[in-house]
Structures are given as C-alpha cells and as structure tokens.
Amino acid sequence: MATKRFTAHEFTRINLSEHNLGKQAKDFQPNVRQSHPKLHILYIFRFYFTYALIYLAGYVREFVHWFLPANSTYLPVDTEKNIRAGIQSVVDGHAGFYLRNVFLPVNACFHTPLTGSPSVKFEIRERKRNHIFEPLFELTGKTRKALNFGSYNYLGFAQNDGPCVEASKVTVEKYGIGMGSSRSEMGSLQLHRDLEKLVAEFLGKEDAATFGMGFITNAGNIPAILGKGCLLISDELNHASIVLGAKLGTANIRTFKHNDMYDLEKKLKKAIIEGQPKTRRPWKKIIVIVEGIYSMEGTISYIPSLIALKQKYKFYIWLDEAHSIGAMGPTGRGVVEYWGSDANEIDIMMGTFSKSFGAHGGYIASTKAVVSHIRRQTHTNYASAMTPGVAMQIYSSLRIIMGRDDRYPNDGQRRIRRLAENTRYFRSELYKRGLVVYGADDSPIVPLIIFTPNQLDIISRTFMHIGIGIVTVGYPATPLLECRLRFCLSAAHTRDMLDYCLHTIDDVSEMFGLAFLKNRPIPPIPFPTPHEQFKNFIT
Amino acid sequence: MAFNPFIYVAGLVMEAPLYHLVLEGLLxxxxxxxxxxxxxxxxxxxxxxxxxxxxxxxxxxxxPLVPPCDDPPPENNNIVDKIATRTISINGEERLNLATTSFHGMNGDKSCIETALSAIDKYGVGACGPRAFYGTIDIHLEFEKRIAAHMGAEIAILYSYGFSTVSSSINCYCKRMDIVFCDEGANLAIKKGIEASRSKVRYFKHNDTDDLNTLLEEHARWERKNSRQAKVTKKFLVAEGLYNYYGDICPLKELIAFKYKYGARLIIDESYSFGVLGETGRGVAEYFGADNSDIDVVTVSMDHALGSNGGFAYGTAYMIEIQRLGGLGYCFSAALPPYLTASALKALELIDENPKLISRLKENSNYLYDQLWSLDGIKLSNHRDSPVFHLRLMAPTTWGQDFALLQRAAERINARGVAVTMTTYVRSEELILPEPSLRIVVNSCLTREDITRVSGVVSEVVTEMLDAK
Incomplete structure (x- = not known):
C-alpha cells in the first residue's frame, strides 16, 4: 500500500494506479482512509516500563507464594488425587504466569453479565469478588442500567420485541427448539431452504449454505476446500476461527502483513514462481483469506486491489464478512458493495448472523458447485442443524434489510443509513480530541488504543459507573502493547447517546491521559459523507 | 642498542641470494x-x-476451487414440517421417529417450548457478542451453576455449539509437546480437536484396554529414558462415554485406573450418554458407579438429550477456568442464544424430576436390542443399554457397496413409516473410517407397540434386502 505520511500519522491509502485496475476501478466510488497513528518513542518506552513493573510485581508475588501452602492463594487447585498421582499441571510456563498475574487482576472487565436483551440500553448484573486475585465472582443481586457500546448490534436487531421476535416465537411453537439431527440427515426445514435462497439472493450469489454457529462456519469448512498441494495465504490478523480452519486442513499456510496488498503481492509472486517447498511442483491452487472488517482493528480490507491481484495471480478469495455483512455498503450487502466491486469476483463469501441480524450461526455463499461440495464435506454434518427460532430471526430481519417486508418497507435502509451517519460522527469527534483511534473512517468498530493493560479494568469500571458499557480488550486478542477500548456503534444509537458517550470519553481521557495525540490530532475526515458517496446507489 | 627491524630486514635482503629475491618478487x-x-x-x-x-x-x-463432481449424491429431500418427537413428519408423511437424537423429545416438550417463548420475550433471540464482551446473559450463569450442581462438579462452562465443545476443550489443554491417547472409534469432533492442538496422538483400538495399556507402557518406557522431557510432556486420555459411531460404552473404570497409574488426564465426551446412561441420566460415571471427580473434563452436547443446541463442559474449577481464556469455541464465538439456554435448563429439570424417562428409554433400547440382535446377516455394534443402534453388515464387501445396500434398506424402512437414517461420514475427513451403518435412534416417547412395529419393519426389510443380494 502506498503509505503517505502525514505529520506523525500513518494512513494507509489505496493507490489504484498501482494495480492497473480494470473497468470497475474507474467507476469505483468510496474513498477509504485507514488510520494507524504512530506514537513518540518515549511513549513506547513508558508502555514497556509499565509492563516491566507488572511483571516484576508478578514475579515477587510468585516468589512469595512459593513458600506458602497452595491453598493460601485464591486460585483453584488441582484435586489431591491428581497431585498424588503426579499428573502435570495444565497451567505452566509463561501462559500460567500471564493468567495469574496480568489477566486475573483485570478479569473484572470481561464476562460482565447482563439481564434482558443486549439491545442499545441494557441492564447489567452487578457482581463482586473478595480479592483482586480471585477468579470467581458472585452476583450481588443488584442491577444497573447502561448504554450498550459493546454488543455487535450494528443494525439494532438485538431486541426483545418487534416483528422478528414475534416471527421467531411462532416458529419455535411450530417446529420446536432444536432439530436434533444434521442437515444431511433429518434436520432440514423448508425455512432453512428459504433462508439459504434469500441469503444467496441478498449477496448476489448462486447458492448459499447456512450453519448453526459462525465459528464452525470457518473452522469446519475451510478444510473442505483445501487439500494437499494447496497454499493458503491469510492476513496475519485473521480471526481465530480462520486460523483453526487452516490448521485443520492439510494445506501450507503463509501469512501476509495486515491489510498490506504489496506484501500479499510479494508473497503471491514468490509462491507461484518457486512452487511447493521440497517437491518444487507448482501449487495446485492458492486461496487468500481476508476479513471484511477486522473486529479488533476496525480496518476494512481492500477488495478492489484484491480483485485486481486476483486477475493477475489467479488465486481464490475467501472473504469473511462476519462484521461487515449488514453493516457496510449502501444496502447492507457488506464490504464488497461498499467498495462498489462485483460480488462474482469473490469466490467464497462467508459471514455470520450473530452480529447485524441479532441471531446466531453463519453462512457460506458461492457458486452451486462449491456450495454443494461444502455441504458434503462440512464438519457440521456431524452436528445439529440451525435451530428454527434462530433461522426465523435471520429470515425476518434479512427481509427487513432487503425491504421485502411490506409492513416496514424503508426500515432496513433507514437503519443502514443511521449506522453510517453515527459512525462518521462518532469517529470524527474522537479524531478531534487527539485520541489514538485505529481503522477506516467508515468502520462501525471504533478501537480506542490505551496501550497498557493496567488501566483496562479501572477505565471499564469508570464507564460503567457513568452508565456506559464498553468492551476492553487486551493480549492475547490484541498485540501485547496495544490494549484498547472498543466501541461498537449501532443504528439504534441516537445522537444524544453518542454525545453522552463522547462526554464520558472526554472525562476519562483527561483522567487517564489518553489523548496521546493532543498536539497533533488525526486530520478530519476529508471525504464526503457516505450519503454523498453512495448517492448513485440510493434511489 | 635496541632491536631495529628495518636494519634486520635490510640485513636479510643483503644476505639472500639473487634468485631468492627474484622468486619472492614474482610471488x-x-x-x-x-x-x-x-x-x-x-x-x-x-x-x-x-x-x-x-x-x-x-x-x-x-x-478449480472444488474438484468437479460427476456423480453428485442426490440432494437431501427430507424436509421436516412439524415438531419431531415420537413421530416425525417428512414431506407431509407421518413416520415413527427413529432418526433424530433428541432422546426424550425435549425439543418438542410443551413446557420447554413455553420456557423458550418467555425467554425470547425477555432476552430476544441472539446474544450478540462473545461471552467475554457482553454476551454473558444471567441465564447462562444460572445454567452453568445448575448443571455443575446437578453433576456434582465444581463449575461448568457453556459453549454455543455441540461440535465445538469437545474439540475446543481438547485443544485448550493439549499443546504441541503433549501426547494424547485416543480411542480409534472416537467421533470427528474429538479427532479434529486433537488435530488442531498439534500434539502427538496415539490411537488405541476401539475399547481395547490391552492395546491402550501397551501404548501407555511404551510411553512410560520412553519417559524413563527421557525424564527431563517427560516432565513437560502432558498425557491425556480421550474417550467417549457412549460412542457415536458404534453405540457401545467406554470401559470407564479401567480408564480411571490407567489415569492414576500413568498420571494422565482423562477427558470424556458424554454427548450421547448424558441423560441416557445411569439411573438418573447423569452419564457414564453413574452407570459404572464411578466417582465423577475422577474424570478431569466431561463435555456434553445439548443437541441430544436436552433437545436444544450448544454444549457444556464441567469439572474442577482448576481445569475448567482455563477454558474461559483458552477454549477457542468459547472465546471467539457468539454466546448461545438465551432462549436455547432457558429451554435446556427446563429440559434438565424435567429429566431430573422424571427418572421414568431414563428407565423408559432403557427399556425401549433393551427391547429393541433383544428383537434385533438375532437378525441374520446384521451385526449390532452397540451396547444393549444404548439408544443409538448401528446396523452393520455381517459380511462386509467394499465400503461403497455396503453403503449403497444399507441406504436402500433405509429408504425402504422409511417408505414403510419408520424414519431411520444412514450415519453420515465425511469420508475424506475420517482418519479411521468406520464401516457404513444404518442408524436407529430410540427415544423415550415411543411405546412398546411402536418398538415392536419398528423391529418388525426393520427385520423384514433387512431380510428382504440380504436375500435379494
């Protein structure tokens, strides 16, 4: 990617002339700027120093506990019988140390229990633990109302009322709870088929298959298209399910730098010219796996470049649209539509229903031949089919998004537009404040980098005290030095809610000194709003 | 006078013969x-x-992306159009249900459905996030607490898909250096979990404790030789309570003895035995009268006896808490929809309240077993107490031929009003491919007359088919 350096900021921007793009590129609409600001070296030194302190404290603790009996800590211990039999410990080495001394103290900001639906206003069950190094919590019985900036509820379909929920209730009454059988045996409903047809139509593909879980859609189906002599080139920040699926196949795996199309091209060139290692035979096929929106970075993959590369290097594209389906593009058809590219160029489109649709499960859409191959080879042939209630929630929410539901003809379009507006507003406000924000200007996932893990818990609690639920993420989900807060925007957020959140961010950033870019904030979004960019599409 | 190297070298040059100087000059x-x-x-x-x-x-x-398929198997045209409990309605035809694995018909139970509906009213459908990031709903915590109390374990962990439960659990503990002793006949989820962990794996013959003993003994010899490396090489024993592919029961007592003798951790997948084996349906440990705490991790899929979706694992807090950070299917997947959790909880209550369900299931299984075991040309690989029946040919030929023959038999049985299926095997994924089998799943909703009818139909069709062959 051509990197154009602004003062101390690094923006990766797509340079279309580099790849001799075809006809599509000329009509190519949206401009995308992805921010990845660089910090002063002294800050980096400070973060390392913080880590050193945390580790030092940890080593001292462990050293002291060495002399104390095992039950003096709050940590659970193995059964006596196992210890007597000399069975090795399952938590050892660095992983165990990290778990006990870095993760446990900040454990309180994960697994926050809710009651009620995870809609935009939610209720949190309070819980407590007696000691900061105790792993288990107890519910206090109190609840607290808060604004939800944590759930992946992009289009606001996570609610406990409305047409989707009613339809899903009727379906549960009619078809029961679980199917108790796989799709290939006796677990198929007409609803499953209708849903698959609708998904295929929505994405502009020939056929689609649906699965009961989003994770297994990757992990259980990637092995189906890989074989001996195949090469899989995967983005280095791809989701764990993709990594697992790649591990399960017999193919060779290589990675390229996150969202770096130059690096990808270098890897592709090398792979095709050199062929397989050892045998030197040419590769049978090359598959490149990317995600639409990266859930931890907020970056959007460069689909037009990828397609241009594909025309030259003849690889296949597996696009994981877990977060982008429904949330991106003028009609919610995901990141391919957002870029104005042709869906037929993407060989396999995968996505999940647990985010924008407020349900559960995943899909794979592709040509008829590929989908029927995957149906034969999928691991979910051994597992239960998608439950009817969930299938109906997806079906009805998808119909609303597509504008097929006569009762709510413009509701889907309204939600998508709302989300795009919210995203632009929220992001540009954050940029102004000199905060370190990663990702593309149009991505509804907004990671705010705070760098060290020691503040995760206290910041999360501060937000919660004020009545906002946010997600805090640390290692191993992010690089060790880039712990972050994550705001997931939703179409159901009103401008007032966003302002309330922004006020809170102001206070918090002042309290904890998060405005690392105060003197040189990220430049304002230079491109027109999505509406203007998409006006060709919206009729 | 001090030593002067220049004078010394000059002296050497003066003293040397001419040819010597010329030669050195040339060199x-x-x-x-x-x-x-x-x-x-x-x-x-x-x-x-x-x-x-x-x-x-x-x-x-x-x-091409997928290999061309000249002869694709026909599409699955069995469309279910009603709740399947005692009977299953396929394409408008009512048949006795011996196809789905909901052993107690909990997927269609009235009170379960009512609980599910009120849960949808309260929670909506999806959980909209992984457990760590606001996907934890209070019903999940309640379920974990209740199931742990029910099984007498310290804690439990709830997964959002049955298949992922066991594979993620195994993958969470076994690392690259470790060694796993696994039963050959274990299901695909277990094998994929082991494969993903990249640990060394030794498969022992199906339910063969002698073979397992030899392998463990062999490993113990290696350990004695490489004692330093052995300290960091964890050992795991993996088996299924009731085998999905065979319907027989694992020798739990022997496995527990091996566990303590050789110092290995025991992981049992009880997806099919939970709610089936034992007086009160607490699984294979209760069946053998063993102590549940001797098993390190038990994983259960809720697709079957609980008639819902998802899965859970239970054990000591020491073992299970690790999964909250290391179980991939737990960490990186959206949480189980709350209404499925609520209905599973209700199903658990119902099974707990009515031990009759378990005993009726056992009676049904035993009765059908007694009817079918003497059938000519067919061998039953399952245990007498197992509700999952696998009919395999006594004289196997090739895999494809046997499969076709049994599939024709299944079609005829279906045509006569009894829904049965072939066991689906993804052939390219199976390391050790079991022989093809016709699967009959008994449930507790069936009456004795139903079972008599089933056994009549099955034995007639099988005899017809084998005679025609």
Whole structure:
C-alpha cells in the first residue's frame, strides 16, 4: 500500500494506479482512509516500563507464594488425587504466569453479565469478588442500567420485541427448539431452504449454505476446500476461527502483513514462481483469506486491489464478512458493495448472523458447485442443524434489510443509513480530541488504543459507573502493547447517546491521559459523507 | 642498542641470494594480481528476469476451487414440517421417529417450548457478542451453576455449539509437546480437536484396554529414558462415554485406573450418554458407579438429550477456568442464544424430576436390542443399554457397496413409516473410517407397540434386502 505520511500519522491509502485496475476501478466510488497513528518513542518506552513493573510485581508475588501452602492463594487447585498421582499441571510456563498475574487482576472487565436483551440500553448484573486475585465472582443481586457500546448490534436487531421476535416465537411453537439431527440427515426445514435462497439472493450469489454457529462456519469448512498441494495465504490478523480452519486442513499456510496488498503481492509472486517447498511442483491452487472488517482493528480490507491481484495471480478469495455483512455498503450487502466491486469476483463469501441480524450461526455463499461440495464435506454434518427460532430471526430481519417486508418497507435502509451517519460522527469527534483511534473512517468498530493493560479494568469500571458499557480488550486478542477500548456503534444509537458517550470519553481521557495525540490530532475526515458517496446507489 | 627491524630486514635482503629475491618478487606480484583481479563465482546464477517471472505467473493455471463432481449424491429431500418427537413428519408423511437424537423429545416438550417463548420475550433471540464482551446473559450463569450442581462438579462452562465443545476443550489443554491417547472409534469432533492442538496422538483400538495399556507402557518406557522431557510432556486420555459411531460404552473404570497409574488426564465426551446412561441420566460415571471427580473434563452436547443446541463442559474449577481464556469455541464465538439456554435448563429439570424417562428409554433400547440382535446377516455394534443402534453388515464387501445396500434398506424402512437414517461420514475427513451403518435412534416417547412395529419393519426389510443380494 502506498503509505503517505502525514505529520506523525500513518494512513494507509489505496493507490489504484498501482494495480492497473480494470473497468470497475474507474467507476469505483468510496474513498477509504485507514488510520494507524504512530506514537513518540518515549511513549513506547513508558508502555514497556509499565509492563516491566507488572511483571516484576508478578514475579515477587510468585516468589512469595512459593513458600506458602497452595491453598493460601485464591486460585483453584488441582484435586489431591491428581497431585498424588503426579499428573502435570495444565497451567505452566509463561501462559500460567500471564493468567495469574496480568489477566486475573483485570478479569473484572470481561464476562460482565447482563439481564434482558443486549439491545442499545441494557441492564447489567452487578457482581463482586473478595480479592483482586480471585477468579470467581458472585452476583450481588443488584442491577444497573447502561448504554450498550459493546454488543455487535450494528443494525439494532438485538431486541426483545418487534416483528422478528414475534416471527421467531411462532416458529419455535411450530417446529420446536432444536432439530436434533444434521442437515444431511433429518434436520432440514423448508425455512432453512428459504433462508439459504434469500441469503444467496441478498449477496448476489448462486447458492448459499447456512450453519448453526459462525465459528464452525470457518473452522469446519475451510478444510473442505483445501487439500494437499494447496497454499493458503491469510492476513496475519485473521480471526481465530480462520486460523483453526487452516490448521485443520492439510494445506501450507503463509501469512501476509495486515491489510498490506504489496506484501500479499510479494508473497503471491514468490509462491507461484518457486512452487511447493521440497517437491518444487507448482501449487495446485492458492486461496487468500481476508476479513471484511477486522473486529479488533476496525480496518476494512481492500477488495478492489484484491480483485485486481486476483486477475493477475489467479488465486481464490475467501472473504469473511462476519462484521461487515449488514453493516457496510449502501444496502447492507457488506464490504464488497461498499467498495462498489462485483460480488462474482469473490469466490467464497462467508459471514455470520450473530452480529447485524441479532441471531446466531453463519453462512457460506458461492457458486452451486462449491456450495454443494461444502455441504458434503462440512464438519457440521456431524452436528445439529440451525435451530428454527434462530433461522426465523435471520429470515425476518434479512427481509427487513432487503425491504421485502411490506409492513416496514424503508426500515432496513433507514437503519443502514443511521449506522453510517453515527459512525462518521462518532469517529470524527474522537479524531478531534487527539485520541489514538485505529481503522477506516467508515468502520462501525471504533478501537480506542490505551496501550497498557493496567488501566483496562479501572477505565471499564469508570464507564460503567457513568452508565456506559464498553468492551476492553487486551493480549492475547490484541498485540501485547496495544490494549484498547472498543466501541461498537449501532443504528439504534441516537445522537444524544453518542454525545453522552463522547462526554464520558472526554472525562476519562483527561483522567487517564489518553489523548496521546493532543498536539497533533488525526486530520478530519476529508471525504464526503457516505450519503454523498453512495448517492448513485440510493434511489 | 635496541632491536631495529628495518636494519634486520635490510640485513636479510643483503644476505639472500639473487634468485631468492627474484622468486619472492614474482610471488608478491602474483599475490597482488590475485587480490585485485576481477573475481567471479561459478555458483552464483543469474535470477529470473522480470519478464521470465511474468511468464511463469501467466503460465500457472490453478485447479478449480472444488474438484468437479460427476456423480453428485442426490440432494437431501427430507424436509421436516412439524415438531419431531415420537413421530416425525417428512414431506407431509407421518413416520415413527427413529432418526433424530433428541432422546426424550425435549425439543418438542410443551413446557420447554413455553420456557423458550418467555425467554425470547425477555432476552430476544441472539446474544450478540462473545461471552467475554457482553454476551454473558444471567441465564447462562444460572445454567452453568445448575448443571455443575446437578453433576456434582465444581463449575461448568457453556459453549454455543455441540461440535465445538469437545474439540475446543481438547485443544485448550493439549499443546504441541503433549501426547494424547485416543480411542480409534472416537467421533470427528474429538479427532479434529486433537488435530488442531498439534500434539502427538496415539490411537488405541476401539475399547481395547490391552492395546491402550501397551501404548501407555511404551510411553512410560520412553519417559524413563527421557525424564527431563517427560516432565513437560502432558498425557491425556480421550474417550467417549457412549460412542457415536458404534453405540457401545467406554470401559470407564479401567480408564480411571490407567489415569492414576500413568498420571494422565482423562477427558470424556458424554454427548450421547448424558441423560441416557445411569439411573438418573447423569452419564457414564453413574452407570459404572464411578466417582465423577475422577474424570478431569466431561463435555456434553445439548443437541441430544436436552433437545436444544450448544454444549457444556464441567469439572474442577482448576481445569475448567482455563477454558474461559483458552477454549477457542468459547472465546471467539457468539454466546448461545438465551432462549436455547432457558429451554435446556427446563429440559434438565424435567429429566431430573422424571427418572421414568431414563428407565423408559432403557427399556425401549433393551427391547429393541433383544428383537434385533438375532437378525441374520446384521451385526449390532452397540451396547444393549444404548439408544443409538448401528446396523452393520455381517459380511462386509467394499465400503461403497455396503453403503449403497444399507441406504436402500433405509429408504425402504422409511417408505414403510419408520424414519431411520444412514450415519453420515465425511469420508475424506475420517482418519479411521468406520464401516457404513444404518442408524436407529430410540427415544423415550415411543411405546412398546411402536418398538415392536419398528423391529418388525426393520427385520423384514433387512431380510428382504440380504436375500435379494
């Protein structure tokens, strides 16, 4: 990617002339700027120093506990019988140390229990633990109302009322709870088929298959298209399910730098010219796996470049649209539509229903031949089919998004537009404040980098005290030095809610000194709003 | 006078004969020539030019994404159109249900459905996030607490899909250096979990404790030789309570004895035995009268007895808490929809309240087993108490032929009003492919007359088919 350096900021921007793009590129609409600001070296030194302190404290603790009996800590211990039999410990080495001394103290900001639906206003069950190094919590019985900036509820379909929920209730009454059988045996409903047809139509593909879980859609189906002599080139920040699926196949795996199309091209060139290692035979096929929106970075993959590369290097594209389906593009058809590219160029489109649709499960859409191959080879042939209630929630929410539901003809379009507006507003406000924000200007996932893990818990609690639920993420989900807060925007957020959140961010950033870019904030979004960019599409 | 090297060298030169000086002069000139002459390396080859590279890239043609399938198996046209409990309605035809694995019909139970509906009213459908990031709903915590109390374990962990439960659990503990002893007949989820962990795996013959003993003994010998490495090599024993592929029960007592003798951790997948084996349906440990705490991790899929979706694992807090950070299917997947959790909880209550369900299931299984075991040309690989029946040919030929024959039999049985299925095996994924089998799943909703009818139909069709062959 051509990197154009602004003062101390690094923006990766797509340079279309580099790849001799075809006809599509000329009509190519949206401009995308992805921010990845660089910090002063002294800050980096400070973060390392913080880590050193945390580790030092940890080593001292462990050293002291060495002399104390095992039950003096709050940590659970193995059964006596196992210890007597000399069975090795399952938590050892660095992983165990990290778990006990870095993760446990900040454990309180994960697994926050809710009651009620995870809609935009939610209720949190309070819980407590007696000691900061105790792993288990107890519910206090109190609840607290808060604004939800944590759930992946992009289009606001996570609610406990409305047409989707009613339809899903009727379906549960009619078809029961679980199917108790796989799709290939006796677990198929007409609803499953209708849903698959609708998904295929929505994405502009020939056929689609649906699965009961989003994770297994990757992990259980990637092995189906890989074989001996195949090469899989995967983005280095791809989701764990993709990594697992790649591990399960017999193919060779290589990675390229996150969202770096130059690096990808270098890897592709090398792979095709050199062929397989050892045998030197040419590769049978090359598959490149990317995600639409990266859930931890907020970056959007460069689909037009990828397609241009594909025309030259003849690889296949597996696009994981877990977060982008429904949330991106003028009609919610995901990141391919957002870029104005042709869906037929993407060989396999995968996505999940647990985010924008407020349900559960995943899909794979592709040509008829590929989908029927995957149906034969999928691991979910051994597992239960998608439950009817969930299938109906997806079906009805998808119909609303597509504008097929006569009762709510413009509701889907309204939600998508709302989300795009919210995203632009929220992001540009954050940029102004000199905060370190990663990702593309149009991505509804907004990671705010705070760098060290020691503040995760206290910041999360501060937000919660004020009545906002946010997600805090640390290692191993992010690089060790880039712990972050994550705001997931939703179409159901009103401008007032966003302002309330922004006020809170102001206070918090002042309290904890998060405005690392105060003197040189990220430049304002230079491109027109999505509406203007998409006006060709919206009729 | 101090030693002067110049005078010393000058003296040597003066003293040396002329030919010596000439020779050395020539040698010096040669050395200089060698040093400054243009060198080249024979080994270094010129790289590909940009044009050649382009040509290579243009020449390369990949295989199609999926191999062409000339003879695709027919699409599954069995469309279910009603709740399947005692009977299953396929394409409008009512048949006795011996196909789905909901052993107690909990997927269609009235009170379960009512609980599910009120849960949808309260929670909506999806959980909209992984457990760590606001996907934890209070019903999840309640379920974990209740199931742990029910099983007498310290804690439990709830997964959002049955298949992922066991594979993620195994993957969470076993690392690259470790060794796993696994039953050959274990299901695909277990094998995929082990494969993903990249640990060393030794498969022992199905339910063969002698073979397992030899393997463990072999490993113990290796340990004695490499005691330093052995300290960091964890050992795991993996088995299924009731085998999905065979319907027989694992020798739990022996496995527990091996566990303590050789110092291995025991992981049991009880997806099919939970709610089935034992007086109160607490699984294979209760069935053998063993102590549940001797098993380190038990994983259960809720697709079957609980008639819902998802899965859970339970054990000591020491073992299970690790999964909250290390179980991939737990960490990186959206949480189970709350209404499915609520209905599973209700189903658990119902099973707990009515031990009759378990005993009726056992009676049904035993009765059908007694009817079918003497059938000519067919062997039953399942245990008498197992509700999952696997009918395999006594005289197997090739896999494909046997499969076709049994599939025709299944179709005929279906045509006569009894829904049964073939066991689906993804052949390319199975390391050790079991023989093809016709699967009959008994549930507790069936009456004795139903079972008599089933056994009549099955034995007639099988005899017809085998005679025709």
């Amino acid at each position: 010096v000139i040669w050395i200089f020539q060698l040093l400054f002459s243009k060198s080249y390396y024979i080994r270094k080859r010129p790289g590909l030019s940009a044009k050649e590279e382009e040509e290579l890239i243009a020449e390369w043609t990949p295989e």
